[in-house]
Amino acid sequence: MSEARLVVLSNRLPIVLTTDSKKKWKIGPGSGGLVTALGPVLRDRGGIWIGWLGAGLKELPEDTTREALLQEGASETGYALKPVDLTREEVRDYYFGFSNEILWPLFHDLPSLCNFDPSFWPAYVSANRRFAEAVLDNTCEEDFVWVHDYQLILVAAELKRLGAKRRTGFFLHIPFPPLDVFIRLPWRFQVLDALLRYDLVGFQTERDRRNFIDCVRSLTSGVRVVGHGHVCKLLTPERELRVGSFPISIDFQEFAGLAKRPGVIGQTKLIRDNLPNRKLLFGVDRLDYTKGIPNRLKAFVNALERYPELRRRITLIQVVVPSRESISEYKALKQDIHRLVGEINGRYTQVGWTPIIYICGSLSRPELVSYYQACEIALITPLKDGMNLVAKEYCASRVKYDGVLILSEFAGAASSLQGGALLVNPYDVEGVADAIHRAANMDSDEKRRRMKLMRHSVRKNDIFRWVSSFLKAGVTDDLAQFPFMEFFVPRRKQEADSSFFHQSPLQH
Numbered sequence: 001m002s003e004a005r006l007v008v009l010s011n012r013l014p015i016v017l018t019t020d021s022k023k024k025w026k027i028g029p030g031s032g033g034l035v036t037a038l039g040p041v042l043r044d045r046g047g048i049w050i051g052w053l054g055a056g057l058k059e060l061p062e063d064t065t066r067e068a069l070l071q072e073g074a075s076e077t078g079y080a081l082k083p084v085d086l087t088r089e090e091v092r093d094y095y096f097g098f099s100n101e102i103l104w105p106l107f108h109d110l111p112s113l114c115n116f117d118p119s120f121w122p123a124y125v126s127a128n129r130r131f132a133e134a135v136l137d138n139t140c141e142e143d144f145v146w147v148h149d150y151q152l153i154l155v156a157a158e159l160k161r162l163g164a165k166r167r168t169g170f171f172l173h174i175p176f177p178p179l180d181v182f183i184r185l186p187w188r189f190q191v192l193d194a195l196l197r198y199d200l201v202g203f204q205t206e207r208d209r210r211n212f213i214d215c216v217r218s219l220t221s222g223v224r225v226v227g228h229g230h231v232c233k234l235l236t237p238e239r240e241l242r243v244g245s246f247p248i249s250i251d252f253q254e255f256a257g258l259a260k261r262p263g264v265i266g267q268t269k270l271i272r273d274n275l276p277n278r279k280l281l282f283g284v285d286r287l288d289y290t291k292g293i294p295n296r297l298k299a300f301v302n303a304l305e306r307y308p309e310l311r312r313r314i315t316l317i318q319v320v321v322p323s324r325e326s327i328s329e330y331k332a333l334k335q336d337i338h339r340l341v342g343e344i345n346g347r348y349t350q351v352g353w354t355p356i357i358y359i360c361g362s363l364s365r366p367e368l369v370s371y372y373q374a375c376e377i378a379l380i381t382p383l384k385d386g387m388n389l390v391a392k393e394y395c396a397s398r399v400k401y402d403g404v405l406i407l408s409e410f411a412g413a414a415s416s417l418q419g420g421a422l423l424v425n426p427y428d429v430e431g432v433a434d435a436i437h438r439a440a441n442m443d444s445d446e447k448r449r450r451m452k453l454m455r456h457s458v459r460k461n462d463i464f465r466w467v468s469s470f471l472k473a474g475v476t477d478d479l480a481q482f483p484f485m486e487f488f489v490p491r492r493k494q495e496a497d498s499s500f501f502h503q504s505p506l507q508h
């Protein structure tokens with residue numbers, strides 16, 4: 001019998017493709033918190049990451065083979081990378097179609113933006129089958145397969161259809177909608193049934209988990225919920241699974257460390273020196289209608305109108321990173337934002353003061369942290385968000401315990417940051433404007449007290465703790481059967497030390 005490994009599945013492989021100084025193509029690891037946290041666990045025991053390569057690798061020069069690049073990438077990351085091939089049509093209908101024109105808007109409570117095109121469903125099924133086949137080809141029965149996000153809900157069901165037995169966990173990075181929204185999905189029974197095929201299903205918040213259990217209770221029969229706490233059991237007539245809430249987080253030390261680097265401090269000073277004598281507000285979002293950018297701009301204008309003393313005293317720096325531009329809603333949103341920024345700046349700009357500095361493009365991670373540090377107010381107002389990592393990154397980067405976080409109550413992050421953040425309803429333009437005014441006038445003692453609470457919470461509940469708590473719930477009591485769990489605790493300590501999951505593995 002071979003040793004059980006950790007196998008991670010996500011829509012895309014966590015890699016970036018670059019060229020070096022000699023124009024040679026190279027694959028390197030991606031930079032997200034998930035990659036940082038899972039990398040060491042995967043490396044430790046020969047783990048595997050399975051995902052789609054994206055469109056980029058299609059344009060490789062002839063002398064570079066994909067296999068050679070992946071091999072190189074694997075030696076760079078320290079774990080195996082297994083690609084899933086998708087046809088152009090599958091990408092269009094499974095990824096842009098079913099995933100991003102149905103599940104994404106529906107799960108963010110925006111059913112009016114859904115395009116329930118029936119041709120998307122078969123593509124979603126067939127793409128999920130491709131991923132399941134890749135699992136079958138690259139893993140064995142002992143492995144633990146951790147599936148990520150809404151693009152891959154059907155993988156466990158497809159594995160069963162293929163006759164494969166695997167221990168599986170699923171984590172949903174986006175919210176799970178309430179029953180009256182979920183019920184509009186034409187494939188509601190298939191999607192719910194597919195989720196019930198995993199051994200563990202994880203959500204970002206208690207609210208998401210409650211919504212899911214409500215849907216299961218209403219749309220299936222004979223289900224019992226057993227247990228309390230953040231992980232409970234669901235007993236259906238056919239099977240038993242665990243359902244939990246696991247709020248995702250960030251690598252706190254990475255952001256706190258970057259904030260203290262001389263280069264980042266220098267860049268922070270440059271931003272401040274160029275925008276003197278004013279409070280800086282900061283927003284950074286993927287271009288997405290869920291992020292509430294137009295509402296935020298309207299709230300900013302409302303603050304300038306109702307509190308004229310803020311004019312010349314505050315500037316909003318808004319970064320928007322383009323995404324999913326082939327979908328019409330995203331194109332329209334981009335135009336809407338450009339128009340609003342133009343109108344606001346056209347109306348209020350005076351010599352020496354531009355109300356909004358708008359950056360359409362992405363920043364490097366150190367640049368991002370410079371902006372987090374330079375801006376004393378973060379304005380994060382999604383209409384709905386699974387978690388929102390920007391809110392946590394902002395807190396981790398405020399190493400001087402100053403700075404005010406204005407946060408939407410509809411972001412998953414609100415539940416853990418509510419003691420310190422100014423919570424707002426993003427649809428309430430005047431309420432957000434009042435929060436901007438309050439933040440601009442907050443005294444340093446209150447800022448410090450609030451930031452201390454938030455930094456404490458993010459430091460304690462970092463991405464490493466998130467990985468360990470999900471995996472612990474996934475492997476249940478069989479720690480000894482999963483040697484990769486030794487990454488979190490040496491085997492000899494497993495029985496004696498019941499508190500090890502409350503520590504970051506970095507401490508070991």
Ligand code: GDG
Nearest residue numbers: 173248284321361362363364365368385386387388389390
């Ligand atoms: C999904 C869920 C959930 C953004 N701009 C730049 C940049 N970023 C980085 C941020 C942050 C990440 O992108 C965005 O994460 P969010 O959590 O805010 O949002 P989604 O992309 O929608 O992620 C979300 C998340 O999954 C995790 O479960 O929280 O709710 O929707 O890390 O720093 N990074 C750099 N330059 C940029 O310009 N370097």
